[in-house]
Amino acid sequence: MKRVILSIRGLTVNYYTSYGVVNALDDINLDVYEGETLAIVGESGCGKSTLAKSIVRILPSNAVIEKGSILLDLGDGRFIDLTKLPEKEMVKIRGKIISMIFQEPSAALSPVHKIGKQVTDHIQGDKSRVLKMAEDLFRKLRMPAPKSVLHKYPHELSGGMKQRVVIAAALITRPKIVIADEPTTALDVTVQAQILNQLSKLKEEINTTIILITHNLAVAAEVADRIAVMYGGHLVEVSDAYSLFEKPLHPYTEGLIRSIPKPHVDEEIEPISGEPPNLTNPPSGCRFHPRCPYAMEICRRVKPVLEERAPGRFVACHLNEG
Numbered sequence: 001m002k003r004v005i006l007s008i009r010g011l012t013v014n015y016y017t018s019y020g021v022v023n024a025l026d027d028i029n030l031d032v033y034e035g036e037t038l039a040i041v042g043e044s045g046c047g048k049s050t051l052a053k054s055i056v057r058i059l060p061s062n063a064v065i066e067k068g069s070i071l072l073d074l075g076d077g078r079f080i081d082l083t084k085l086p087e088k089e090m091v092k093i094r095g096k097i098i099s100m101i102f103q104e105p106s107a108a109l110s111p112v113h114k115i116g117k118q119v120t121d122h123i124q125g126d127k128s129r130v131l132k133m134a135e136d137l138f139r140k141l142r143m144p145a146p147k148s149v150l151h152k153y154p155h156e157l158s159g160g161m162k163q164r165v166v167i168a169a170a171l172i173t174r175p176k177i178v179i180a181d182e183p184t185t186a187l188d189v190t191v192q193a194q195i196l197n198q199l200s201k202l203k204e205e206i207n208t209t210i211i212l213i214t215h216n217l218a219v220a221a222e223v224a225d226r227i228a229v230m231y232g233g234h235l236v237e238v239s240d241a242y243s244l245f246e247k248p249l250h251p252y253t254e255g256l257i258r259s260i261p262k263p264h265v266d267e268e269i270e271p272i273s274g275e276p277p278n279l280t281n282p283p284s285g286c287r288f289h290p291r292c293p294y295a296m297e298i299c300r301r302v303k304p305v306l307e308e309r310a311p312g313r314f315v316a317c318h319l320n321e322g
């Protein structure tokens with residue numbers, strides 16, 4: 001059985017805003033296995049990016065980790081709780097043990113520094129050697145003219161090229177975990193497929209673990225070993241990718257899969273009725289019950305617990321409970 005490299009237990013995160021307290025994450029429990037690609041999926045506002053930012057502790061100033069733990073296995077028998085780590089110690093984790101690929105590469109790159117400096121600045125050693133490392137990564141990511149890109153500024157690159165730069169910057173330290181937050185959203189479909197395929201190959205080469213944040217179930221199906229489905233700040237289903245698409249256990253997952261456009265099939269997309277919950281005043285019980293076609297009285301009163309219904313398959317739902 002694969003080793004658990006990251007274990008999240010009871011994680012609860014609130015945002016304190018002028019509109020009230022937003023309960024962005026509510027009692028999240030999730031294990032990440034060494035060497036896997038775990039996709040975290042769900043609609044906008046479900047808590048995916050908050051979960052990613054909680055792991056590397058880059059939440060905005062109005063966010064508070066209220067309770068819970070994020071345990072990282074350092075590989076030498078020691079576990080550290082990232083929620084309790086002082087900032088000076090977190091600096092040693094970020095970019096070295098856990099790297100992050102951000103959604104918008106233009107915002108992640110400085111406009112006043114050349115690409116070579118930005119990719120290699122956090123790597124110690126001979127300058128020519130680390131620049132060669134960056135060039136090799138660019139080549140593996142199929143960057144056009146990889147050597148010349150090192151001497152360019154971000155504004156001279158296309159969106160796809162900039163995305164390859166931030167991926168290279170995240171991978172150059174050979175981290176244990178890479179968190180990719182919607183890494184291909186702004187790119188056209190062809191470039192998306194190329195980059196995700198190259199990222200998967202590099203994952204195997206450097207022996208890392210990927211946590212992929214995406215709203216696109218089709219992308220998750222293509223690259224993920226396991227999928228965790230989030231809704232309204234809750235984790236509602238966790239499964240291997242094949243089983244999840246073959247037989248979803250949660251009504252929300254079922255609705256997401258039904259809403260995926262099917263190529264060459266002439267039928268209407270079935271959207272999920274209703275709207276995502278307002279997390280300043282979320283519904284009682286199961287947060288999905290106002291939109292759920294199978295809702296029962298217990299769903300309105302009691303929050304379902306994420307439990308294992310089949311080997312490796314977890315669901316938080318009162319339907320078929322017990």
